[in-house]
Amino acid sequence: MTKVYxxxxxxxxxxxxxxxxxKNLPKQxxxxxxxxxxxxxxxxxxxxxAFTDPIIITSEDYRFLAQKQLHELEIEGSIxxxxxxxxxxxxxxxxxxxxxxxQSDAIVLVIPSDHHIPDSDAFVKMVxxxxxxxxxxxxxx
Numbered sequence: 001m002t003k004v005y006x007x008x009x010x011x012x013x014x015x016x017x018x019x020x021x022x023k024n025l026p027k028q029x030x031x032x033x034x035x036x037x038x039x040x041x042x043x044x045x046x047x048x049x050a051f052t053d054p055i056i057i058t059s060e061d062y063r064f065l066a067q068k069q070l071h072e073l074e075i076e077g078s079i080x081x082x083x084x085x086x087x088x089x090x091x092x093x094x095x096x097x098x099x100x101x102x103q104s105d106a107i108v109l110v111i112p113s114d115h116h117i118p119d120s121d122a123f124v125k126m127v128x129x130x131x132x133x134x135x136x137x138x139x140x141x
Contacts, residue, residue: 007095010113028113
């Protein structure tokens with residue numbers, strides 16, 4: 001299986017889920033479903049041989065929360081800090097450039113850090129299904 005560069009987006013404040021999510025502990029780092037944060041769950045989904053170490057896109061405000069949770073799962077990862085929140089497209093672009101430095105034809109998987117996906121095996125199978133199309137130059141959603 002081709003290695004996939006997982007990019008986890010976790011810079012948002014999650015203000016629509018207040019009071020569970022707030023500026024100092026946004027929803028992706030809070031324990032909302034189960035006994036792990038949504039970010040922890042996202043990291044666990046991509047902790048297999050099918051994926052490279054994750055690329056985390058976050059803000060200066062959440063850098064230490066991301067590092068702490070990476071460390072808790074003993075996962076190595078690259079953290080790219082956004083100078084200011086500009087939504088998804090610039091974050092994905094930065095991650096694509098970062099991954100292309102290691103592999104020019106890298107397959108990048110963009111994962112929101114605040115989604116609850118209870119079936120990790122089904123997730124990995126769906127990603128595997130999209131790899132062939134991605135290898136032929138398609139954008140897979």
